[in-house]
Amino acid sequence: MRSLFTVESEAQLCAYQAAAARLRPRLEAYVRFLQAEYAVQALPRAIVWTGREAATALLSDIPVPAYTNEYRVMFCPDPAVWRDIWLSQLEGLEESAAVREIRAYYGTAVDDDRLLSILGHELAHHIAVFPDFDDDDARESGVWFEEGMVEYIGRRYFLSEAAFAAESRINRLLVELLESRYGGHPLEDFGAKTYEGDYASIFFEYWRSFLAVDELVRRFGGVHEVLLSYRRWLDEDRGGQTLEEWFALQPET
Numbered sequence: 001m002r003s004l005f006t007v008e009s010e011a012q013l014c015a016y017q018a019a020a021a022r023l024r025p026r027l028e029a030y031v032r033f034l035q036a037e038y039a040v041q042a043l044p045r046a047i048v049w050t051g052r053e054a055a056t057a058l059l060s061d062i063p064v065p066a067y068t069n070e071y072r073v074m075f076c077p078d079p080a081v082w083r084d085i086w087l088s089q090l091e092g093l094e095e096s097a098a099v100r101e102i103r104a105y106y107g108t109a110v111d112d113d114r115l116l117s118i119l120g121h122e123l124a125h126h127i128a129v130f131p132d133f134d135d136d137d138a139r140e141s142g143v144w145f146e147e148g149m150v151e152y153i154g155r156r157y158f159l160s161e162a163a164f165a166a167e168s169r170i171n172r173l174l175v176e177l178l179e180s181r182y183g184g185h186p187l188e189d190f191g192a193k194t195y196e197g198d199y200a201s202i203f204f205e206y207w208r209s210f211l212a213v214d215e216l217v218r219r220f221g222g223v224h225e226v227l228l229s230y231r232r233w234l235d236e237d238r239g240g241q242t243l244e245e246w247f248a249l250q251p252e253t
Contacts, residue, residue, distance in 0.1 A: 001031075001043060004072070006050040006059065016049040019077035023116055030120055030157055038127045047073045047119070052081045063195055064202065068122040070132075075119055079110040082118070086110075089174055089200040098173045105170050113158050114167075120154025127153075129227055129234075142243040144190035145230060148209030152217065155210075168214060171207035178204045187212060187244045212249055 003020045007013040034040040055065035055074050064085070065076035076082075086106045093099050130146050155164055175183075182197075182204040190205045213226070220226045233246045 001073075002046040004046050004048045006048055006054045008051060008054070012051060016077055019115075020047070020049050023077070023112060023119070026116055026158070027119060030116070031123065033157060034123060034127065038124075038129075040123075040126055040128065042070065042128075043123065043126050044068055044070065044072045046071070047075060049077055050074055052076050052078070063199070066118050066122055068125050070126075073119065073122045075122065077115055079115065082115070083107070083110045085199055086203070088198070089178070089203055091198075091200065093177055096177075098177060102170055102173055105166065109163075109167070109170075113160075113163060117154040117158040120158055121150045122154075124150035124153040127227075129231055141188065142230075142233075144187040144205070144209040145213065145243050147190060147206055148211075148213035149223070149226070149230075151206065151210040152213045153223065156223075168211070171211060175204060175208050175211065183208075186242070187249065188242045212247075215249070216247055 003024070005013055005016055005020075007016060031040075031043065050059070050065070052065045055067075055076055056063050059074065060067070065074065065081060067074050083106055087103065090099055090102060125146065127150075155167060159167065178200055182201045187209060190209060194202055194205050216226045217223055220229065229247070230243070233241075233243055
């Protein structure tokens with residue numbers, strides 16, 4: 001994949017070029033991992049290293065500055081941007097031990113490993129088992145599973161065991177804190193309308209999807225075993241069940 005840069009200043013260009021050069025060797029190793037483990041063949045042609053405003057307001061209206069299609073991955077490599085986005089999940093929450101823990105965590109957790117796990121998430125969307133990007137009908141159901149699974153794969157590759165566990169704990173705390181505000185609906189509701197909310201509501205869906213996949217991987221014994229079951233659900237024309245029902249996940253109450 002080629003690197004392209006959409007920047008608004010010479011300083012931004014220098015910073016993003018340095019980030020791309022620093023991250024690329026590990027990213028290329030990850031691509032080889034996806035090809036070997038998940039038979040990934042078709043990847044985007046380029047990574048566009050870009051600022052938050054360009055990614056979310058000038059080139060798209062997608063509010064999160066990391067997304068992909070068959071042509072390119074858009075990605076903001078600025079740790080301060082991601083720190084700001086993730087800390088915004090705490091807006092409106094009463095001060096508590098959990099809120100203080102989350103705030104302290106995001107103050108230090110946005111390192112190269114976490115940036116790479118975001119890129120790993122985007123590239124894992126290109127695993128062949130998932131519906132094609134241009135197949136709108138196929139992509140209308142089971143979105144939560146794809147988003148949760150690619151988050152899991154990216155994290156498992158780039159994060160240490162300790163970092164993976166720490167990130168999972170923070171996600172669980174956030175889901176618990178935000179459940180009364182954003183919960184009460186099935187995982188299957190994850191879709192285009194998810195991105196119409198604020199960052200807290202958007203990432204609430206990502207985190208609970210990731211946690212559901214984490215549960216499935218532990219239940220089935222591995223990622224490949226979960227993907228095989230997902231493949232059967234697709235092949236059986238969904239078996240008259242939602243994917244959440246297929247996996248017998250505890251429904252929201």
